[in-house]
Amino acid sequence: MPLPAPPPAQQQGQRQRHPFLVRSIAGVLLALILITGLAVLIIWLSVQPRKLRYSIEEGSISGYNLTNDRLNSNFHFVLRAENPNKRISLYYDRIDVTVSYEDQKLSVNNVHPFYQRRRNITHLDLDLVAKDAVLYGAVARDLKMERGSGSVDLDVKIRAKIRLKVGVFKIHRKLKVECGPITVPFSPSKGFERVFCDADID
Template sequence: MADPTISQPPQAAAQQIRHRRGHLHQRLLRYTAIVLLALMILIAISVLIAWLVIRPKRLVFTVEGGSVHNFNLTHDQHLTATFGFSIISYNPNRRVSFYYDSIEVWASYDDHDIAFSAVDPFFQPHRNVTRLYVKLAAQNVSLSRSISRELRLDKSRGQVELTVLLDTRVRLKVGSWKSRDRILRIWCSPVFDLVHLSSSNNFHMKYCDLEL
């Protein structure tokens, strides 16, 4: 009598094993995708809840005063001057505070940096207004002939049009949580009316643009 146990050919057995492995791999990928999707949804919900609670608002920077002192532009296109600015930083947030860990300030004329200064780090609590008095020194800065000619013409008119740039590193604080350093760039352009190169009495306030 023939043996009822009939073994499968080796090729058929190998194909069945590959089929089972492929099915298991597809199930694993499907479960992984479901878990990742669930995590993304939870993260999105958490971010939305945090946003609704914190209600973050954009910082406001303005330049409210400016003057130029000891202005000297030589015939060989070298500039020496001291530029003074009153910069207002306003944090309108109710729950978000800011650490300004470093602040570099530049004065630019016709896309040419002519003066620089640094501001001491400070902490700005929520709904706070901080006034920064900045003096930027131009020490024998070499200018091109065309820029020198334009600047000399502005001087004769009693007004100098500048761009004020602030390059800062900030950290956000919400409750006891603090973020990592982020780069906050602020540019205020154009800044007009440095009248008579000495007084800020007729200065027109300038709102600044921010990029975080």
């Protein structure tokens, strides 16, 4: 035998309790998000973050051969990465490096992930190989002319996915580093002049 339907007043009470429960849960979640965000902001301001600094310390070219507008060459750079912060360390999870000439990419490579401690300077070897890289337009002609002068102006761009570690918090960010123009001599006897890079974190 079917049970009798609850009185109208009881049905109305059940309907009223559900929206109240949903609003309560939403309010608690919103409060937790606000508290967490405020805590991260307070910690971030308290550590007084300083800008990361990068520069190219060395640069060299070997195995250079430009024939029929196709380039084969080995490029080697030493990147100086400085973290001047007292309370922030970094995880470099992915690092992509590009070397280009007159806005044309010559080679792309990546660097092994690494962890950088607070107040630390790390030197990274950037090795890139151009293999049968096709040069378009006037790029091949200009590169031949610069080769005759004994050096060439190149640009190095770095794109990295990093995590900033502040206390127990880890903040995901994207790093952009642009270095150039970098005057790289074809002969090591000419020496190399350090080039400072522009860095931005998104």
